[in-house]
Amino acid sequence: MANSRRHAPGEDGLRAVDLVTDHLEKPSLDDRTYRVIRLPNQIEVLLVHDPQTDKASAAMDVNVGNFSDEDDMPGMAHAVEHLLFMGTKKYPTENDYSQYLAAHSGSGNAWTASTSTNYHFELSAKPSNDEEPTAANPSPLLGALDRFAQFFVEPLFLESALDRELQAVDSENKKNLQSDQWRLHQLEKALANPKHPYYHFSTGNLETLKTLPESRGINIRDKFIEFYEKHYSANLMKLCVLGREPLDVLESWVSEYFSVIKNKALKPGRWEGEVPWGKDQLGVQCFAKPVMDSRELDLSFPFLDEDLLFETLPGRYLSHLIGHEGPGSVMAYIKSMGWANGLTAGAYPICPGTPGVFGCQIRLTKEGLKNYKDVVKAVFQYIALLREAGPKQWIFDEQKGMADVDFKFKQKSQASRFTSRVTNEMQQPLPREWLLSGLRVFRKYDAKLIKQALDCLRPDNFRMSVVSQEFPGKWEHKEKWYGTEYTVQPISQDFMEEIKKAAATSAKDRIPKLYLPHKNQFIPTKLEVEKKEVKEPALAPRIVRNDELVRTWYKKDDTFWVPKANLIVSCKSPIVYAKAANAVKARLFTDLVKDALEEYSYDAELAGLQYSVSLDSRGLFIEVSGYNDKLAVLLEQVLITVRDLEIREDRFAIIKERLTRGYRNWELQQPWTQIGDVTGWLISEHDYVVEELEAELPTITADDVRLFRKELLSQMHVELYVHGNLYKEDSLKLTDMLESTLKPRVLPRAQWPIQRSLIFPPGSNYIWKKTLKDAANVNHCIEYWLYVGDKADRQIRAKTLLLNQVMHEPSFDQLRTKEQLGYIVYSGIRPGATTYGIRFIIQSEKTAPFLETRIEGFLESMVKIIDSMSETEFENHKRSLIVKRLETPKNLDQETSKHWNQIHSEYYDFESAQQDAAHIKALTKAELLEFYNHYVHPSSPHRAKLAVYFIAQAKSDVSTKQISELVSTLGLSSDASAQAATDLQARLSAAGHDMDKEIEGLRQYLLHELKVSEDKIEAATEAWKKLHKDKIEANGVVKDADPPSSNGTTPQIIEDVRNFKAGLAATGGARPAKDLSEYEELDSKL
Ligand SMILES: [Zn+2]
DSSP states (O other), X not given: OOOEEEEEEETTEEEEEEEEESOOOOOTTOOOEEEEEEOTTOOEEEEEEOTTOSEEEEEEEESOOGGGSOTTSTTHHHHHHHHHTSOBXXXXXXXXXXXXXXXXXXEEEEXXXXXXXXXXXXXXXXXXTOSOOOSSSOOTHHHHHHHHHHHHHOBOOOHHHHHHHHHHHHHHHHHHTTOHHHHHHHHHHHTSOTTSGGGSOOSOOHIIIIIHHHHTTOOHXXXXXXXXXXXXXXXXXXXXXXXXXOHHHHHHHHHHHHTTSOOOOOOOOOOOSOOSSOGGGSSEEEEEOOSSSOOEXXXXXXXXXXXXXXXXXXXXXXHHHHTOOSTTSHHHHHHHTTOEEEEEEEEEOOSTTSOOEEEEEEEEOHHHHHTHHHHHHHHHHHHHHHHHHOOOHXXXXXXXXXXXXXXXXXXXXXXXXXXXXXXXXXXXXXXXGGTTTTTTSOOOOOHHHHHHHHHTOOGGGOEEEEEOSSSSSOOOEEOTTTXXXXXXXXXXXXXXXXXXXXXXXXXXXXXXXXXXXXXXTTOOOOOOOOOOOOSSOOSSOEEEEESSSEEEEEEEOOSSOOSEEEEEEXXXXXXXXXXXXXXXHHHHHHHHHHHHHHHHHHHHHHTTEEEEEEEETTEEEEEEEEEGGGHHHHHHHHHHHHHXXXXXXXXXXXXXXXXXXXXXXXXXXXXHHHHHHHHHHHHBSSOOOHXXXXXXXXXXXXXXXXXXXXXXXXXXXXXXXXXXXXOHHHHHHHHHHHHHHHOOEEOOGGGSOOOOBBOOOTTXXXXXXXXXXXXXXXXXXXXXXXXXXXXXXXXXXXXXXXXHHHHHHHHXXXXXXXXXXXXXXXXXXXXXXXXXEEEEEEEEXXXXXXXXXXXXXXXXXXXXXXXXXXXXXXXXXHHHHHHHHTOOOSSHHHHHHHHHHHHHHTOOOTTHHHHHHHHHHTOOHHHHHHHHHHHTOTTOTTOEEEEEEEEOXXXXXOOHHHHHHHHHTTOOOHHHHHHHXXXXXXXXXXXXXXXXXXXXXXXXXXXIISOOOHHHHHHHHHHHHHHHHHHXXXXXXXXXXXXXXXXXXXXXXXXXXXXXXXXXXXXXXXXXXXXXXXXXXXXXXX
């Protein structure tokens, strides 16, 4: 704890570094070593030596965020975050950093919050010779730290990147515009005290960051540099570096690269003068209209500032009780009344110096919406109950006990998630010894503080909102940034009187169903782990039972040594997917099971035991996971519920209504999240899309589900996996419990369902079009998919994986960074059940056929990138990919899912990573090129393509064709024209339908960016006015260019899915990579 002076070697001899501490409280299984130091410029650094990690990582948290934005330029902090990546004095090439990371199996990201901006990356932890890294033989971390540090030393804020990155910010904002989460959060902020920075619009858009400031004559680049200069200071930075190198090596690197960051000795932000909600903002109710068909009731109370209360955490005590879902809780009561589908409660901070908030959100049913006042009163009655009962030490002890166990057995998470999170937490005033344990363990019971916290939950100290599409039916205002419709008004006097009465109830006039929870029976008491030294952890589980009815896979944990286990059961039956109506009945059934188990399983969940019941095309899944001590108890209850559940009409109606909305809301989601399902449906032999399921739902009754359950459970084949801190006998006992509870008949082997994908012959060229349901959405989307072949073919796999590795960074750089087609630009591998393919997804204001031409343009250029790649670069890519493939699971859950994926896919290919690595290693550049020219190059007659087009209904944007015509009036070179077309399209779209704004945007751009002469500007303006008129006259319908075809095939629009599928052959089903008898370890005694 004492600060001693240390010395670390630097380039200029010796440089002083303070040791803050090297004794961090850590989980009992944690094999990392930690050291906290402070550099002479006051950057605090957490160094982490992890001898096992595959990935090295670093993160920097800067104590400034959107709360420091200037009032008239919202989004500044966020824009600076985007711009910081783009070139530094030492490494001036824009994508140098991302290229370096990509070449070493890595990636980076950043985020901006209210008082923090956080930058982080991770990459391969070992040097290219695969030996342990040392100072003399460093891992790629060294080069990454050098590049990373430069962001904070001398960033360039490149003029050339400025517009593009602001487009990226704008696109990010557009992506959020239809998201209720963003909309409602911003509404809450917009209704806060305008003098408090909570009121800010945090993301920013092109208008706030460019158009408006420039119209006021502001040079925005200067403004961003000014923000950086004013707020980025070494003493506000927290750094974490994690690697395989010894701590002393990490320390010397950090000292060398980060000590030069300027310390401006700035004061950390504190906001004390104003509160987010003053008298005027309390005692009000807000009614807001969501995009999705959802209903929510939201109560928030200004709360304590818990910044310094990390030892006592009174907010957690209250959220445990108010958020409880077991018997006696608010949730159990309002659910029994048919009013609610869910409830969450908790305290969260706003910023240092400002009181936090205690919030309670309730998802309402239709009935609940009608009775929302009674729901509010029930919450206040429960608060009265808590006040009357007073703080209870045993409740705190139970919470503390569980938190201690969880921390003790906490397993590692992804390297960059760890560094990003810990640097953010380092901004809190925690003792440095508690950086890892700080908010995860409870330390002191403080009844007085709990009472103080409870005193914040008063009728005169709260505000509420009701979110619903139908109630009250009319909304008076529109929120400025997202356009959310709302009304806000004081809570009526009558209603307030009722609330006050509820908050003052005593035991005799309280709802009898409200009481404190009982002691939790699920808290694990046996936490022993038998640790047996093993030479090499086993790659595959074993089969311990295999007969007509059941196949049980089992592996005793030999790596993580936690007192936990996972059990996954797959009950296979062909009837689940025989028709869409069955899939819906099965879904309703699993929803009803979960609904019935809610109260019972809540205690288990608190005690670290989870379960789930879900579906796929071959049957029903049951999963139970967590501390193994009481796992069997929970499994038994789940199985009994599956077997005996009484399907009540009232619950059925609520669940059915919820599912109806679920399907409808699914189609209102962001286009890019929907598109994968449609492609999946088109490439598999047998699948359903949401429209098909939605069409079946109205006619299904509770009786249908009762009958279906009976049929489903009567006959099946069961395959399960037991993994963790359990013995072989335990796995057999759990299997017996399954068998004796469900008592199914054998499903003969010949009837086990088989999954097949479709085969796309050479030259296939298909297009599927769909108009999106959300009338207000302006984003189109494309999934462009190229069929490659059999998923089990080792050569195909290796080549596809390597191509994806080589193509990933260039495709993002071209389509997202350079062309700014949209915020969502993604390329990757898209497997079917039995096939492999490569896909691109782009969500954009630009139309799908245009996006397709851009993807094809990129694919044409890609061949040159591969061709001109040096052997060293090519070998680096191979190495990088092999490292990724051989990455080991970080915790028990990850290993379980890795194995389960192999069991569930029926390939049982437990060595697939090793096999892939060996096949990748052998590949030559010539082979990759040949593969590319055959399967991917747009001019190849052999390639097989499917493109899914999602068409947005709202056309606030302009077509590519119109833009091209406009650009042709400017007489630019072809390169400049392409750039101008991209820029203008985004600019004009940002102006919406407003003609004056469009013209203004156009003039500004031509004048400042392209430096076009006045007469040409006049001509272009006239041309635009005419086009604008045409657009209006055409009633918003803009014709697109035809989709491209450069290999001589004609695109076929899929009109009839049955005909389309009937025209294609299907693959064989999945086959085990090895004979399953090789895994058998059956008990000879039985
Ligand atoms: Zn961003």
